Amino acid sequence: MVSGSAEFKDSETASESSDAFGGRVRSAVIWRSGSQILAQIITWSVTLLVIRLLDPADYGLFAMTQVILSFLAFLNGWGFASALVQSDSIDPFRIRQAFGLLLLLNAGLAAIQFFGAPLAAAYYGHPKVADLLRVQALLYLATPFIALPQVMMSRTLDFRRLALVNLLAALVGAGTALGCALAGYGVWTLVYAPIAMFWTRAVGLTAVARLFVWPSFNFRGCGQIIGFGSAILFAQLFWLVQSQSDVFIAGARFDTHSLGLYAEALFLAQIFMAKFVPPLNEVAFPAYSRIKDDAAAVRWNFLKTVRLLMLVAAPFYCGLTVVAAPMVETLFGLKWLGMVPYIQIISLALMLMTVQILFAPVTSALGKPSTSMFAALGGAILFPTAFLIGAQWGLIGMAWAWLIAAPLLLILTARLSAPLIGVSLRDIGRAALPGVAxxxxxxxxxxxxxxxxxxxxxxxxxxxxxLVALGALLYGALLWFLERAALNEVIRVVVRRQPASGPIPPSRENYDAI
Structure with missing residues (x-):
């Protein structure tokens, strides 16, 4: 049965004041982002040691399996569970239905990957890929016990307990990775560590959420879950085609050593976009869902999010471009210097992609997940086409493909999503400019x-x-002299103070939610 804490009644949140809700959102952001930063510090510290112990070819083999995992994982049903966040109200039976869907889908995915692994190995021409994929099938079996508790806690913005479990999982995963690398497990290190982390999260989240439910396989009346989840599912599919097609294309054309350099360069360049923005979007989705009926508040908060995020993302990506060589040599060693050209090119593309992925939680919260689905479809066409053309010039050509396709996808996404949010391309450009310039x-x-x-x-x-010290001092000085208003806005968010003077939005109701 569903425990008392899992009923998630909406009566209290319905009468909650705007100020109290804004405080809960800030707390959620702090816990989710803060825990993510701490978890990444733990993970990266171990990752640097593991990278020095392993060979680029190990990462090349692992990258091949990740393409298969990613393409199957989009069917894991997370989008169906996310429909519970967007709904105005839910009941225990709908939770049981969602749990039943998650169990069926993930058991099926595990079976498909286990028995279909030899086909992937034959495509890549590496028999070991089949063994890796069979063991990685265990990841799907943990997903239902992660997704449902996480979604339900996200609905109530309960990110404190979620953060603590994620930190524990990061520690377990990091410890497993270091132990396996020191024991000489090679590429298996990269397989066992995520499995340990996933199952730690599964057990921990189920326990702290007290979400002990029996699944229901009676799916009558769950049309809203299926409809909303299907749009999210297809958006994820198209996103995966976009983001994984480069390794899929390169895996059959280039050797594992070169592919490993490219894959790790992509991982490093994507750190900010892949590790720090999604946690913010996890908070943004339920927060936007709460204020979805206040169009002015949605618009104001979206532009504020773009402005504040680019104040951090732009210097990160621009700085990464110019310090890539000494950073790779210092952190990874001379054998990884081949990553540098890829990092320099891809980093500039991902600065634009960071803005692009901010649209999806807004349009989904507004009840229009199909908008992000069509934007993702555009990416699924643009990126593979660019990669196929770029591959004619080797892996460096595929890196340039990122820089060509990224601005086109941002423009397409903005054209589709901006009218719903009530913003224009010029508004978005103005919001990003204080950080980018x-x-x-x-x-x-x-x-x-x-x-x-x-x-x-x-x-x-x-x-x-x-160079890092010079960049930080110079960027801070430029903000102080040229963009002091934007700098003061960041300070106000951090210290939670309202502006002493200056323009105030017409209605403060819901404006500081995100």
């Missing part, structure tokens, strides 16, 4: 400084430390 100036200056230090023969760690 100083970041570009900073990157040019740091780039020249990096060339000068390299010509002097200074070591990579010293160059990296000096």
């Amino acid at each position: 100083p970041a570009l100036v900073m990157a040019v200056a740091v780039g020249f400084a990096g060339e000068a230090l390299a010509n002097l023969g200074w070591s990579a760690p010293v160059r990296l430390a000096l």
Whole structure:
């Protein structure tokens, strides 16, 4: 049966004041983002050690399995569970229906991957891929026990307990990875660590949410779950075609060593977009769902999110472009220097992609998940086409494909989504400009400084430390002199103060929710 805490009644939240709701959203952001940062610090610290112990070819083999995993995982039913967040009210029977859907789908996916693994191995020409995929099928069996508790806690913005479990899972995964790498497990290190992390999350989230339910396989009356989830499902499918097609195309054309360099460069460049933005979107989706009937509040909060996020993302990506060489040499070692050209090109593309993925939680919360589905369809056409063309010039051509396709997808997504949100392309550009303009100036200056230090023969760690310090000081100074209003807005968000003077939105109701 569903425990008392899992009933998730809406009576209290219905009468909650705007200020109290805004406070809960801020708390959710702090817990979700803060725990994500801490978890990533733990993970990256171990990852740096593991990368030094493993070979690029291990990461090339692992990247091949990730393509298969990703293409099947979009069917894991997370979108069906997410429909419970967007709904105005739910009951225990709908929770049981969602749980039943999750169990059926993931058991089927595990079976498909287990028995279909030899086909993937034959495509890549590496028999070991089949063994890796069979063991990785265990990941699907954990998914129902992660997705349902996480979605239900997200609905009530209960990210504190969620964060604690995620931190525990990160520790378990990091410990498993380091132990396996030191024991000489090779590529199996990259397989066992996620399994340990997934199952830790599954047990932990089920326990802290007290979500002990019997699944229902009676799916009558769950049309809203199926309809909403199907749109999310297809959006995820198209997104996966877009994001995984490069490795899928490259895997059959290039050797595992070169593919490993490209795959790890992509992983490093995607850190901000893949690790820090999704947690914010997890909070944004239920928060936008709460204010979906206030069009002005949705518009104001969306532009505020773009503005604040680009104040962080733009210097990260522009800085990563110009310090890639000393950073890779310092953190990963000389054998990984082949990553540098890929990082430099892909980083600029992902700065635009960071803005693009902010649209989906808004349009989904407004009850229009089909909008993000069509945007993802555009990406599923643009990116594979660009990768197929770029592959003619090798992996560097595929990196350039990112930089060509990313702005086109951002424009397409904005054209589809902006009318629903009540914004224009010019509004989005203005919101991003306070972060992008100083970041570009900073990157040019740091780039020249990096060339000068390299010509002097200074070591990579010293160059990296000096360039990062120079970039931080220069970017901070540019914000202070040119974009002080944006800098003050960040400070107000951090210290939770209202502006002492200046324009105030027409109605404060719901405006500071996100």
